[in-house]
Amino acid sequence: MASARARRQDAAGTVDDLLATAERLFAEQGVENVALTAIVAESGQKNRSALHYHFGSRAGVLEAVLDRRLAPINARRHALLAAADAEGGVLAIVRADIAALGQTVVEEPWGPDYLSILAQVTFHPQLLGERQVRGENLSGLRLARARIEAAAAAGRLPARLIARRMEWMRDSVVFAMARWVRDTPPAQRTAAGMATLVEDLATYGAAGLLAAPPDQPPVDKKTIGRGPQT
Template sequence: MSAAVENSEYAPTGTVEELLQVAERMFAQQGVENVALTQIVAQAGQRNRSALHYHFGSRDGVLTAVMNRRLAPLNARREALVDALPADCSVPQILHAYAAPLAMVAIEEPWGPDYLSLLAQLTFHPQLLGSSSVEDQHLTGLRRCRRLLAGALPDVAPELLDQRLGWLRDSLVFALARWVRDTPAEARSAAALSALLDQIIIYGAAGLAAPVRPHP
């Protein structure tokens, strides 16, 4: 993010936050590639049509900023769940700490549905971030889960574990985004989401621990 964001005379915090909220909503609903920065500024009712470019440099920069502001609370949720795990935690327990924070925002946060839609786009098209990257400090919970899974699955080679965890991550994102898309807001109950999450965890635990078939 440009140092210009810190200039309160040019970039009031409320203005930047509003621009990012509008960007998130438009990216989610219209598709990242279909939204120009000038459209976001106009939708937010800002007069300075170059405001987003000034603050973030490009659409990639705006998208990265949107991701970082949501990854921070998600990471805090995940860290708290990992902290609460027992010393001899099982793979399903670790996967619950891994997946539940992302699942719960679908019904607990007003931005959750849009964020999941946006995350699904990025999962399918990671190039949308361009050369930008999310802040490393927001990924600590995911890394702790990865280390715990490696300890709980000593017979799974590290490279294979990473590959399988990548498949699980993609499945989780698409399953949650599809659930939000196909489930009316009034039907998105905690019970329904919990049932979906339980099935994803059962599926993920089985997949991570599956035996390796030797090549013929």
């Protein structure tokens, strides 16, 4: 029994070491430029087949790296969305959605590396191949999207247009945050600085989501002053 538990602990430690090393190298060098053998060597693992055994491929490693960080970000997003219920409205929902990532970037030591990898995958989704992150780690994103769609639909915006704009907004947020991290020295990446960026992005995103199409009268924001309380 004790021996089996020790083996499980050793295996878990190996996986953690491999993923931590992969995360750092993916962020520093770019996902496409990191050989699996380099991850094994940098992690100090003697078993050169360990990475292939646990993950199968670079895409498998990337999927595991993302899932490892998406879980706590997802929990944070749910908490922020729950707090946004008291304020209501599209701006509050968008702010909570964006803040989950922004707060992680400045509060977690792995936040900047995760953001770098997220930006790479956002721009090059083919990096994951046929792999997909776990659906349960995206429940906060789905909740935010559902609330925004319901609120925006009240302003008579077509669902297809809302979905397209939300994709644009998410891309803008990821790249804007990645640029902020790149251009801001680590000592200056403060919670206050990120809060300002989050507020600017939320205001920009909410305005873009609710803008009336050229062939439609302006959206009456009074009809969508509060998001659905679900």
